[in-house]
Amino acid sequence: MIQGTVATGAAFLDAVVTVRDRTGAIAGTSSPVGTDGVFIVTLADGTNPPYVLVANRTTAAGEVQTMVSVAESASATTANITPITNLIASRLSPTGDPLKLVSEFVAGTATITPAAVVASVAEINKILTPLLVATDTTGADPLKSAFSTNGSGYDRLLDSLKITITPTNASSTNIEIAVKQKLLEGMQPTVIKFVSSATNLPSLPPIDRANLVTSGTSVLIADLLKSLSACYALPLASRVDTAGTGVAADIRATTCKSLFFGNNPANFRSDGDVVGSDKLFSGMFTTSGSGTVFSQGSYEATQGNGDLVVGYKSQDAGGNGGFDTFVVRIDTDGKLKLIGNQYQYPGGVAAYHQFRQFITLNQSAYNYYSTGYNMNFPDVKGGRGVASSIFDRVVVTTPNGASVTLKPSAGKSHLNLVKSSVVTGTSYLRLRSVFADSATVGDIPTMDSNLVFSNIPFTDQDVAYIAAQSVWTFSYYLAANTAPNGAADATQYFKTRARALTIEELKRQGLPQLSPTLISAIQAKTSVYPGHAPLPTDGPLSGLDFSVPSGTLPVSRIKLFGRLNLATDGQIFDESVEVGLTARTGSIACTAVGSARCGLAGAFAASTYATGLHLYSLDAAGREFINFYAMYQLIKP
Template identity: 35%
Template sequence: MICRLLGTAFLACALAACGGGGGGGDTPPAPEKADIAGIAATGAPFAGAVVTLYDRNGRAVQTADVGADGSYTFTIPADTPAPLVLEAVRDDVTLVSTFAETRSTRLNITPLTTVIAARLSPDGDPRSLRTDPSQVTPERLAKEVEELVAVLQPLVDAVGNPVDPLTGTFSADGTGHDRVLDSLSVSIRPSGTFSNIEIAVRVASDDPVTLPFTSNGELPAPLPDIAPGTLPPVGIAQMIADLTTRLTACYAVPLEQRVNGATSSSTNVTGTAADVVAPACRTLFVGDDPANFLNNGFRVGRDANNNGAFAGLFRRGATGVVFDNGQLEFLRNNAEADVVFSYRSRDAAGAVTHDTLVARTAGGTLKLVGNQYAYNARVRPWVVDREFLNQAQASYLGVGYNVWIANQVVSGTPVFSKVEVTAPNGEKFTFKPLAGRTELAAVRGDGSLSNSSVLMLAGRFKSASQPGAPSDFETGFNWAAPAYTEDRIKAVPEQGTWKLEFFHADAAQANVVQHHRTISRAPTLAEAALMPMADLTPQAKDEIRADTSTYGVALFGPPSASAPNTADLSVAGGGDFWTVPAGAAAPTSISVYGRGPDPDGSGPLRGPAFDDRVTVPQSARKALITCTTLSVGDTHCDNATGVNQYAQGSTISVLELWALAPRGVEISRSPAFWYPLPR
């Protein structure tokens, strides 16, 4: 037998090498306990996660906390029935690992061990492995480890110090196997009967190397050769953790010491980058100067409308915000190979935000620089669950991308004539200003203007008996024609680069080009169907149906100074209007969509379109939205009574509960009131 230091193949080899020498004597008693320990890491230590160990029957045997260095340990009874499955959970991220026997061993929990668990799971969801670990045998486990290592061998060679990803010894310090983890982005998306998996190498390129495959299919060919110098810096996870620690230290400084113009009694102040005075804050930025930061058109500062990058520096309510869970996403393809990382922030009230930042390496330290783009735009994957409250058979699920481009105006006139967008697959789209909207709208294939910034790739009715497709009646969107298949959606890389070219209304101004890269792709319809989402309460739905069944809209009457026309999103008695199930991202933005008064008296739904929204904390379950005038000629508001409110004849036809998942997926629960199908 040739012994291989590879997962459980080493165990089988060791057992074969002992016990064959004869020699008599009493057999020693079996050990009563088994020690299982290892590292839980994504590159960065998976600190703060809770690891649960499950036995063959899916019974939770014990839990353990993951330390600051990523380490965990268990001591369990030696008769615990194997296979064993370990789940490390932090927020909405779950890492999984497994072992075929019950004995003392080292067992790591990483994105790579989670890939192995997905391939052994009955439905491709690594979290399902604990309910059916029948495929976890020493032979199968060794085979999966060996094949995965072979696929990643070029990266392992570039990094050096090869380690068995399942049972090998390493530290979450940015070197050796941990640098392999730092250099990989792993996505596992359950779709019902299998998972779609993608492994990408984090090199500075607009076209990163990706390996897509399924949990029940063959593994792809090995990675191409990789030059070590193109990989992320050694210790990048530790550098990001240091930066989030410094961000936390900045926001711990009292407001009157952070910025000029604030006193101990100030709640909020306005100012610019020059007004940031606390050294703990100024040293966060390139050149130790917040004025060097520019991101999507915003400099550091805060105006009277709370606009500006890091506007929280000027608000007392932001004091005490904690930044953590920093994770490298990719390196920008520029001369400095700027670092794009995701993070979590939590304010003193418990509100949680997930977002990304751009930093630059300076003397072994990361400093914030922003993407240096002039205009406010972003591209994110998008999921919509549209429930037609007055016509249930029309309800559908849709997926696509939200190409959100701010509709910038000067004196009521749009700054842009159009923006041309090129998707990662080469498809081209055009976006133009739409009166009354805060963002540019997508132009349909026939040249008409849609009512949305969303590019809809595909949709399907929730009712299998409903004929046709949602695109047959939901004409406000720009639908792909023909609709994308599930395989075509999967073909778009997780980190796809979108090119945006801005054309100005003033033709004398040169075009501006920006490149925006996602950190995850749009889910397939099968994947989206498994995503938990916020929803209106049953009472809220009943009240909406009662108010909208006649016209399919909420219709406002005459304005009133004492009882102004607002969108009061609470149920009778002031109760909760929506609910958030376990595992769902909580909404942080609530919007209403509708039309202003009919200009010629022909009836509701004839006036110009508008949208109004309000930001809410994640703990909120109700909201109040007031009317906001968005442009010259916008007629949906009325302030003749001295109170800004909805004008008589304005209508609302759609609500939206908007949430952002940690992996950058926008989730839209959009109850609609109108009747899209014949009655």
Template identity: 30%
Template structure:
């Protein structure tokens, strides 16, 4: 879209990808704009001069509480830094020297929102996903992070007129939703509201928004969280670019499709109750003789009312998720098995976010958990509204699987010219085995949103099923359907698919524009077949976000291995022709484990600003040569461990997947067998939108 003032390119563009969820959970309600504690800015009124005060609410439907607010003026000076309160409110006293226009940024964890105002005289400037769209439209390269730099050389890009133009276009685009909610036109930036599920906040509760910069523009999607006719129904959404000449308008929205939208307070209450349950000692949560040792048990062994009442019917036996009921087995399986372990005591559940409604009315919520050591991760859960209170119901699926967008940086330390970015979807299907260690599935047919069917099969040694290549005969060794890839070095000829033959890429790779046109809430269908090749279950999965384009991934910050760690890996892996790290004979004194740390137990990786800290470390490789089939390379395997978000090194131990898995040795306890090779290490995390961020460190060499 064209602004009144010609757009110029900013001298810098922050490598930041925004994935903005506009919906309920977490934080409190309330109105008004009290001055937040800890704010900085001018307090000198200059005698009789009245100080300019800028205030507003940061919200995604839920209050964006505990966020850092930064206000930058036309000169590039930071004229205010403060925190939002429990209601998402902030207030600043602006210095007399403040020069308009201003750009306001709200940051909390991996989520960032923006707003702007053309006045230095104070007033209201809310910060929401909708205001972020307006800022993206005003930014010369579509990246809202660039506007603060751009106004230093072109302040005319942000005036009352240009803001109004972009606001009017945005409000026109969502008018069908406003009509369904019985609302007149809203003013996202300067309109007063509270994060309480009413008025303008109800709009935020009813949509999810993504703003994904790609280096030249931003790709925007607005999705309405309407109840679908069935779980396979396409979402109500619009997608467009900041470079588009016209902003599309949402399709018709009916009021009845929005009746299942929970209020922020209702969502927050569920996670407050979960936190209260986990605040209890182990022996008060479940039948346990003490508070220090994990126990096994089932639904009936959950004894605390604070925990039992979390579930539908106040009965944990009603919960069914991925083939599991509430409980814990000796192998640590079971839904909510954390209730039966002492480590999760004190777990805090928050950042609850309403994502979408299932056809049966159940609600899919995203959330964050944080343990007592400060480690955190993001996940989703299914709840049911029972008389105004959310109760845990489970997804009702018989088998464990997930479908998530996947953004990857492959760092090939021995052949760096072939470092690459890839994008797609991780179709993670649990390679479930029977009592003898044999897979229970012969295959799983996965139907993508475009109707293409791909076959996934089990492989010995791997914890997940892998996608078959398009020849229908060759397993790829990976569960990831890669839509596109590109070398990091744009001067490197060709495509990663030409050389990374163990990976699966679609036959005709998607362009960035085709990926940008995908819907965030895409629906995938998985049909499971047992070993007799009979269909035993069909499950549907709706994503929260789409795959990112390669151009969007290039804007991301990824975790990096340290220079010392890289040097050590280069020295170790260059010995082998193919670059793999190969284990010698098992040892009692120096066991064959993966000690992923630099020499001297120094840190193995660093987390740059804007990057997600890894929460999982995985290793990939092959069992000893000839151990699976005489004269042939050993079967592929993967092992992994969870890592604290504050960790910068970790250990991985060998773990067998089934009876035919030969990559472990039990001579001196479980460790890697002689001849087992490791060729790749993965540092993995997922953001609040359930996008998986993967950094692969490959030891193998491409020619």
């Protein structure tokens, strides 16, 4: 029998532990892991060590999350599974990929002996020594020491770590170790990075224990999520005043009101938005939200004012869901309550990856991959700016100190990047772009000149250098700017949850695909120049069929990029539709009723054209993946 605790700080809820023996055969499996993180595996007769333990759980979106550990001998009856043991397994693997450890051992390329395991444990403990000291866990054995998922002791150590292991190719892996702690606003995180082939590993710098998450926080997070689930389990008429206007004051159930700081939902504000039926926590106000369950809470970061950023999983009664974060604060009753980041304006950044396929004008040789970051700034109307925006511009300062500017434009729901004083149609800053066909020659920024690329192209190494929890600064300039000396009206900070993948890492990521039949239909009706596809004038754009290969993230949104008439000054626009995680088709209507681009009943006006379609997927770490089908002409060399 082998038993232990599988946790990332919080229990690795719903995971199943599979044990494989020295032949690679399954020696036993556990029951799904509960809230205490404890697992027990009874080993089958005739199995022999060393054993590799693999904890898997599948998210509502179909993404598989995995951690690995080892039990090197028959006497090793305890084996915890944590991000630290996953790192130990990475160091035992010749490729640095813990998921390959079983096959590598069977093939004779990996060594799992007591001596090898002791050496790997010592190596990792040396790296983590400052954090082990700060959490009083220097005497703990990461594999064998018992601990509880209560946010104290060794569990507090796990809460304070963010370990990211990303295979680059078949023989190499990028590894990042970051400390999650309280930092001044705008300060970059404490991080060390190395590749799996490295032998002289860096160590963490000294850590001030006062800046680490308070002991017991993971229990408070779990309690908050239980209370959230209890609120959504109430009948709609008990949760809210259904005769109300769908605002925070309409929440009537004490179970729901007490979730918020000061027991008042009106106190919650996040990125300029508040609680409401068409805003944040909209599920509280609708029957479709009933039965939503919140789980898998995790401590992500501490803000400069001491508020905590908490990650969570939500899943509605229909099985749809995903991962997100919110900001919480300790209330006078000692419980964590929802407060939001209290920022006045919307804004965010996410690691963003795109495969751009040119499906018209016989340009497929120029398909290319891009990696970088998407700046998400929804436009806010009611101001004196362009298209009635309240914004003149937003200046974003990146983690390396460079800056980019975004501005509003007509027909666009979000602010977009400025390039050579012109507002583009994109908010995606491409750090690195590479042709899918290595034989293709050309300069991608010159060929696809309407997009925005880094002025200094990044290498894969440059991309990998950016920290997972990197900090970005947003400076907001309003159209009615009243700040002295032209200063920003507001400054906000944003911390990402994951870094952008390198191109090599991205190529390993599967993507959903539009159906070949749909692509052929688009190609059949595409105008010769400039490669755009006419949009339907008798109804919405329907029949958007797609497939999701096994192991690939599902589609959650389909987005249309379009143009009104073919003139060079033709208005550009976009429309999108959310789709369920099990959906394999979609339909996009024209929603700007009364505008020049829309007809009746969701149809598009005459002389409107599609310039692109994209399939959007999101992983549990907040990284975005897009398969983009382009319908326009490149400037070919």
